[in-house]
Amino acid sequence: MVPMLELDDGRRIAESNAILLYLAEGTRFLPADKYERALAYQWLFFEQYSHEPYIAVRKALMTFPERAKDATPERLAQTLERGNKALSVMNQHLEWNAFFAGSAYSVADIALYAYTHTAEKGGFQLDAYPAVVEWLKRVEADKGHVPIEWAPD
Numbered sequence: 001m002v003p004m005l006e007l008d009d010g011r012r013i014a015e016s017n018a019i020l021l022y023l024a025e026g027t028r029f030l031p032a033d034k035y036e037r038a039l040a041y042q043w044l045f046f047e048q049y050s051h052e053p054y055i056a057v058r059k060a061l062m063t064f065p066e067r068a069k070d071a072t073p074e075r076l077a078q079t080l081e082r083g084n085k086a087l088s089v090m091n092q093h094l095e096w097n098a099f100f101a102g103s104a105y106s107v108a109d110i111a112l113y114a115y116t117h118t119a120e121k122g123g124f125q126l127d128a129y130p131a132v133v134e135w136l137k138r139v140e141a142d143k144g145h146v147p148i149e150w151a152p153d
């Protein structure tokens with residue numbers, strides 16, 4: 001399934017990060033500074049290619065019965081290893097930065113929060129990444145944060 005946003009005029013936008021960028025346009029979530037905006041894009045690409053394929057996929061393999069047949073020991077080991085690499089990269093960045101694209105909460109944080117905050121359901125040990133844990137708390141403390149209640153269907 002591909003995420004899709006249908007606009008009032010019937011036009012559609014596919015892919016989660018394209019949707020996030022569309023919705024963030026003109027808000028506090030898309031940095032006005034050109035460099036910080038590029039950092040937001042950088043982390044959105046990281047989320048799609050280095051984070052989601054391992055953290056989200058591993059959680060799905062371990063959570064959804066229909067995915068169990070794909071949860072081979074090799075695949076679980078690969079997603080764990082690469083997901084931990086992604087969390088390590090995030091942790092290193094967050095040791096020196098409060099957020100991912102400059103000093104303010106942005107669309108990059110929104111994208112990375114989605115699967116990171118439930119990574120433990122995929123067997124990831126977030127306590128090994130203290131800067132990530134503190135960042136999750138900062139995201140959750142944002143005045144506009146709405147908790148996501150997650151449960152498998």
